[in-house]
Amino acid sequence: MRVASPALAFAAAVAGIAVFSGMDAIMKGLVLGIGAYSALFWRNLVGIAVSGVPYFARPRPKLTRAAMKLHASRAVITAVMSWLFFWGLARVPMAQAIALSHIAPLLALFLAAWLLGETVGRRTVLASLVAFAGVLVILAGQANTDMGPDAFRGAVAVLASALCYAFNIILMRRQSQLAGPGEIAFFQSLIVAGAYALGAPWLADWPSGFWIEIVGAAVLAVVSLGLLGWAYAHAPASTLAPSEYTAFVWASILGFVVFGEQLSIWTVAGAVLIIGGCLWAVTDRAAMPVAEAALP
Structure with missing residues (x-):
């Protein structure tokens, strides 16, 4: 494998997040038009052809049982995660949904401790309280703006999706080491x-x-999966994790431009707490091995 600089891998990850945010905006419109299940089914069905052409057009390494097991595990989690996220996204502003989903990296630290026996440091515990305070701030903002019970259910669905994505983070690094982006x-x-x-x-x-x-x-x-897969194959998750937080910027811009969504001070404050808590947690020496825990 050709070695890439950490800066190039980080840039690829940021580009992948930007492209994924554009997909989120299109999917929100689709969910509002035909529902989350239909939008996800047809998108992935078309995705088979879109991803299959470049995959089969070039020489491929032999498909291993270990890689196939990871493909299946991550895809099943993704199916549940995607439905929860896009069902919730149709009911809350894009920036708010992305802010809530940013709790996933912190959840991944605790999942790694549970599943992989990693140590959770005191700073990680305190950081989790900061991030959880951010979640409460965003939910309080919902109550103050009287968005209605449907918006609250949407926020809960996004948080449940974030838990699924935390599992995905654990699997992503190992998967990227066993298989190429295509x-x-x-x-x-x-x-x-x-x-x-x-x-x-x-x-x-x-x-x-x-x-x-x-x-x-x-x-x-x-395209997003390809960029992120390439990035995670060329740099450790600890280097690339901050790129996830650029999604809040893209979501804020796209939400305003495409859907006319206003960015509330509650969402910004909550996002700052969530992102700050997650960044604080991943600088904990006791939590640092989590980023490499998924390596084979």
């Missing part, structure tokens, strides 16, 4: 679409008039 993107689309296909006859609607958005979302999802 393989990761193809099998994620294939397995996630297969999972949604189980309920498609009853839950998926035909997306008349939405095909351009579906194809666009599929292309952006595959």
Whole structure:
């Protein structure tokens, strides 16, 4: 594997997050138009073709059982995570949803402690309280702006999605060491679409008039997966983790430009606490091994 500089890997991760944020904006419109289940089913179905063409067009390393196990595990978690996130995203502003989802890296530290036996330091515990305070600030902002019970359910769904994403963080680094970006993107689309296909006859609607958005979302999802897969293959998760927080900036811009969503002071304050808590936690010496815990 050609060695890349940490700066280049970080730039690729930031680009991947920016592209993914664009996909989020398209998906929010799709969910509002045809529902979360239909939007995700058709996007991943199209994603099989979009990711399959480059994957099969070039020589590929032999698919290993270990890699396939990780593809399946991560894809199943992704199927649940995606539905929760996009169902919630349709009910809350983009910036708020992304701010809440930023608690995932901190949750990953505790999951790594539980699943991998890593040590959780005192600073991590205190940082988790800071981040949790950020969640409460955002939810308090919802109450003050009277967004209604549907918005609260959306926020809860985003938080549940963040828990799933924390599992994904644990798997991502190991997966990127066993498979290339093209393989990761193809099998994620294939397995996630297969999972949604189980309920498609009853839950998926035909997306008349939405095909351009579906194809666009599929292309952006595959490009983002490729960029992030490449970045995580060339730099440790501890180096790349801060790139996740640029999503709040992209979501704020896209939410305002595409949906006319105003950025509330409650969301900004909550995001600062969540992001600050997560960054404080990952600088804890006792928590640092978590970033490399998923290495084979």
